[in-house]
Amino acid sequence: MNPPLLTTAETIDPVFWYILGVCIFFLLLITVVMLYFVWKYHRSRHPYTTSQVSKNVPLEIVWTLVPTLLALSMFWYGWAGYLTLQRVPEGAMVVDVTGRMWSWLFEYGNGKTSDRLYVPAGQPVQVNIHSADVIHSFYIPAFRVKKDAVPGMTTYVWFVADRPGSYDIFCAEYCGTAHSAMITTVEALPPEEFLAWYEGEGPAEADGELKALLTRHGCLGCHSLDGSPGVGPTLQGIFGRQVTVLVDGQERTLTADRDYLRRSILEPQVEMVKGYPPVMPSYRDRIPEAELEEMLDLFERPASAAAPSGEKLAQDKGCIGCHSTDGSRQVGPTFQGVFGRQVTVERNGQPVTIEADEDYLRRAIVEPQAEIVQGYPPSMPPYSELSDEELAALIDYLRGL
C-alpha cells in the first residue's frame, strides 16, 4: 500500500500531544502568574494596594481572541483525526461483531465465528458493530478506536494492527452486572497464520463445548464453572443438585432437573434461588431452542475432568495483559523464549543472574515481588491462588513459547 498506511494510533496520538501541549502551556501560565502575584503582592511584602485599575478593553480582547484561535485550531486538528477514524481504507477485511450481555461474538466473511477477534497483522480491518440487547461499546485502547454498539443500528470502526500481538478489547459502555468482564482480545497473527486459522479449524475454539456455549450467551458473566460463587450460583455440578428456591416468598427445596433448569433460564424470576438478587434476565427468545436443548444436554453430562489449558489460563488470569508473546516489551518482560533464558533479577536488593528454570518460573508467578527482573517495575501481583495443576499447565505453556 502506498503511501504507507498510517495506523489509527499514529493518527490520533499527535492530536493528543498537541491538545495536551496547549493545555499544559495554559496551566503553567496560569499557575506561574498566580503564584508570582501571590508572592509579589502578598500583604507582608505589599501591605497596600497600589492600583485599582479595573478595566482594560484591549487586554480583554486579546485574552478572548487568543484562546479562541487556539481553541479553533485544536478543534480542527481533532476533527481531522476523527475523519481518519471514520474513513475506512480500501481493501479492509470486514468482520461483524455482536455485543450481548456480556460477551462479544465475531463473525467472519466465510461464516466462521469466534469469541476473540483474529486478524492478519498489517491489513486494515473494518469491524461492523451490532448489539443484541442493550448498548455496549467496542473499544480497543491500543488502536484508539471505540464505537457504541446500539440496538437497531450498525456502527463501525477500522484499525490496522501493524505488529502481530494480542490487544485488549473492552466494553466501554455500561451494560449491567458483568460490564467489566465483557473483555476479549484482538489476536493479530502473521498473515499466513491467520489464513491457516481462517481456513482451518484452528486452535481458537479449543474451549469445552459447554463453556463456549455459556460464554456466547454471557452466562459466565454471572455464573462460574469452577464452583466459585459469582453474581449467581455456580453452574459446576448444577444438574441434580438440591436447591432451595423462593416462590412468591415461599421457601421450597427441589432437585435441579432438566425442567427446573429450563425454567431457571427462561423465567429466572419465578423460582428465585435463595440468597441471590433478582438480576438474571429472562432468556426467552434470546436462546434458540436448539441451543437451549444442547445446553441442557451438556449440563446433564458429567463434566469431563479436562486438564486446564495453559494458554487459556494466561489469557484469563490477565498475564497477557502485561506480557507479550511476540518478543515485544510491555509492562513486563515478554514470554517469548522465557523458559531457559538467563535473567538478572534483584533479590533482596542484590542483582543475581540465574537461569529461568521451572522452579524460578513458579516462584516468579506465585511470589513475584521476591525477585524483580532488572529494568521492570515491581508491579506484578502475586498469583498465589493458582492450583498446582494450573501452575504446571502455565509453565508447560511457557516452555513452548
Add this chain to the structure above:
Amino acid sequence: MVQQGHIVPYRTFILVWLTLMVLTVVTVAVSRLDLGAWKIWTALGIATVKSALVVFFFMHMKYEPLYYRIYLYLTLVILAIFIGLTFSDVHYRMTP
C-alpha cells in the same frame, strides 16, 4: 392596594376569538388539500399565528413590559436550539 393592570375591552377578545375560530376552520380545510411537504409548514404556520394571538391578547403580553417579550423569545430560541441541533445529528444519520 389596587392593582392597576391594563383592562382589555370585551370587543378585542371577541374579535380575537372569531379570528381563532376562522383559522381553525382554515387549517382543517387546508389539511384536506394535497400540498406535499408544505402541508406541515402551513399547519405549523397557522398554529403559530393562532398562538401569537392567544399570547398577545388573551394573555396580555402586548401590555406587559418589554423584557417579558424578550424572555419569551429567549425561551423560544432555546427550544429552537434544542430541536435544531438535534437535527444536526438526526438529519445526517446513515442508519436511522
Add this chain to the structure above:
Amino acid sequence: MSQTHGSYGTAKLGMWLFLFTEIILFGGLFVLYAVYYYFHPQGFASASHELSLGFGTVNTLILLTSSLFVAASLSALQKGERRLTLLLLSGTILVALIFLVNKYFEWSEKFAHGIYPNGPAMPNLAPGEVVFFALYFVTTGLHGIHVLIGGVLLTVIAFGVRRGSIHQGDYVKLENSGLYWHLVDLIWIFIFPLYYLIL
C-alpha cells in the same frame, strides 16, 4: 423598589417564568415528535388517519372558546362585574369538563381497537405507527393532566371570587390561573395540527 409595592408584578413575573418551563416541558415532546416524524413520515401519516378529526376539531374549538371566557372573566373582574366573572368562569370549567369527556371517548375508542401501550393491535402496526401512538398517548395524556389541574385551579378561584377574597382590587390570582389556562390552550393549538392534521 422593595417588596411592599409590586407584589402584583412579582406574582405575574413568577407565573410567566413558570409557563416558560411548561413550554420547554412540552417542547421536549415536540423534539421527539420532530425526529420520529422525520424518521417515519409514512408511519406517522397512516397512524394519524386513525385519529378522529371530528373529535380533534371540536376539542380545538371548545378549548379556544374556553380561553375567551377566561380572558373575558379577567376584564369583567377588573371592571368590578362580579356576576359576569362567575358566569364566565363557570363556563370555562364546564368546557374543561366537556373537553375531558371528549378525550375520554376518544381514548376509549382507541382502546377498543386494541390501540394502547402494549395493546393487542400494536404488534401489527408498522414501527412508525407504534411510536406515533406512543407519543400521542404521552402528549395528550400530559396535556389532559394539565387541563385537569387548570380546571381545578379555576374552580378554586371561582370560589374565591364568590367569597370576595379575589376582587376588583386584587385579582392577580385570577390572572395567573388564567395565564395557566391559556398555556394549556396554547399547547393544544400545536398538538392539534401535529397529531390530527398532518397526513
Add this chain to the structure above:
Amino acid sequence: MEESIKAAGSDDRGFLGGERGLRSWIFSTDHKRIALLYLWSIMSFFLVGMTLGFLIRLELIAPGATIMGAQTYNALFTLHGVIMIFLFIIPVVPAVLGNFLLPLHIGAEDVAFPRLNLLSWWFYLIGALMALASLFTGGGPPDTGWTFYVPFSTQTTTNVTVAAWAVFVLGFSSILTGLNFLTTIHRLRATGVTWNRLPLFVWAIYATAWIQLLATPILGLTVALIAIERIFQIGLFDPARGGDPLMYQHLFWIYSHPAVYIMILPGMGIISEIIPTFSRRRIFGYWAIAVSSLAIAFAGSMVWSHHMLASGMSDMGVFVFSLLTFLVAIPSAVKVFNWLATLYKGTIWLAPPMLYALTFLVLFSIGGLTGLVVGSAGTAIHTHDTHFVVGHFHYVMFGGAIFAFFGGLHYWLPKIYGRMYNLRLATWAWGILTVGFNLLYFPMFILGMQGMPRRYYDYLPQYTTLNVVSTVGSWILIAGLLLMLWNLWRGSRSGPPAGMNPWGGRTLEWTIASPPPKENFPGEIVVSTDPYDYHTGEGHS
C-alpha cells in the same frame, strides 16, 4: 441546631434567635433559615455520597473482588453519582449560599416568594427520601449509572422507577428555586442597586437560574419517560418499534450538560467575591465576568452531544457539537484571566477562603482543560467512557464547584453564625485536602489514557499501581475533609465572635450584624455604594 449558638455576652443571635424548636425551622419562610435547612440536609447527603465514593475506591484498590460483588459495585457508583449530582452539587450553592445571600446582596427583606422557597426545600427533602427509598424497595438499588441510559434502564429488574420519580421531584425543587431567584433579582432590588451594581455572585445566580428554569423541564420529561416506559412499555426508544435509543441520550444531555453549568456558575460567583475581598482590590473586568456568566449559560445549552461523540451519532453531529464545545470554553477562559488580573497590585491575604479560591483557579483549569481533550472529536473517541473522563469531571466538580463552595463556607459561615473558626486548623485542612485531592484524581487521567474504562468493577492487572495511588489519595482526602468539617462545625458552635465584617468585604451583607437580624435591614434602604468599592492605598486591618 439553634441551640448551638449559646448567647455569649453581648453577642446577638439575630435570625438564629427568636422562635425555637424544630417546627420554627422546618416551617420557616425566612430565607436565612431555609438556607440552613438546605445546608444541613445537603451536607448529610454529601457525607453519604462521600462514603460511597470511598467504598468505590476501596473496591478498586486491587483487581478482582476486593470488598464487594459486581452488582453491589454497580449500585454504588449509580448512587454515588445520583446523590452527588442531584442531591448535592446541583442544589448546594444556589440553595444554601444563594438563599442566604441573594436577598442580602440586593438589599431585600426576603426572596420574592418565601413560601414557595420553603416548598422547594420540602420537594428537595421528599425527592431525597424517595431516592433513599429506591434502595430498599422493589428489586433493589438501581444499577444504571446516573445517566439511566436506555434500553438498559428500561430492562433491568432493579428499582429504577422510584429513582426516576425521585429525580423528577428534585428537578421540580430546582426549577422553583430558579424561578424564585429570577423574580427576586428582577423585582426586589433596593433603591440604588442597579444592574451594574449587582455583586458578581448575584449575576452568577441569575445566569444559573435561567439554566435551572429552561433546562430542568427536559430532565423531568426524560426521567418521566423512563418511568412510563418501565410501567407501560410503550416503546418510545425501542428500535424494533420505531424508536431510537440515541434520542434518549439527546434528551438526557440537553438537560445534563447545561446542568454542569448549574454546578459551576455559582461557584464562579463565589470566587468573584472572595478574590477582590482578599486582595482589597476592585474586581477586574466586572462586565466581562458578568457577561461571560450569561454567555456560558446560553452557549452551554448548545453543546450537549459532546457526551455522545462515540455513540454512533452522525459525523455532522460530531462536527457541530465538538466545535461548539470549544467555543463554550472561551467565556471560562475570560473569567480565569480576569480573576488573575484582579490580583495584580492588590495586597493579598492568604486567609482560608482565599486559599480555596486560588486552588480553585488551578484545579478548575486542569478540569476545564482536560474537558478540551474529551471535547475534541479525535481524542474523545479514545478517552470517552474511560477514567480520563472520571478525572475530568471530578476536577471540575470537586476541584471546581466544591472547592469554591468550601471557600464560600469559610468566607460566609462567620457571617451566618457570627463566630469564627480556627484559621490555622483551616489552613492545615486545606493543605491536606489539596494534596489528597490531586493524589486521588490525577492518576485517573493516566489510567484513562492507558485505556481503563469507567464503571469497571474489575480491571486488568496492568492498571493496578495507579489505582492503588488513587485509593491512598482518597484516604488523605478524607483526613483533610473531616478536619475541615470538624473545624467549621466547632467554630460555628463555639468559636470567638466574628464581628460584623471580619474580612473587610464591601457587599451589603457585611454592613449588618453577624448573624444577620431576622428582617435583614432596618426597613427599606438606599444603596449608594458599589460592591467592589476599594481604593488605592488600602490594606487589611
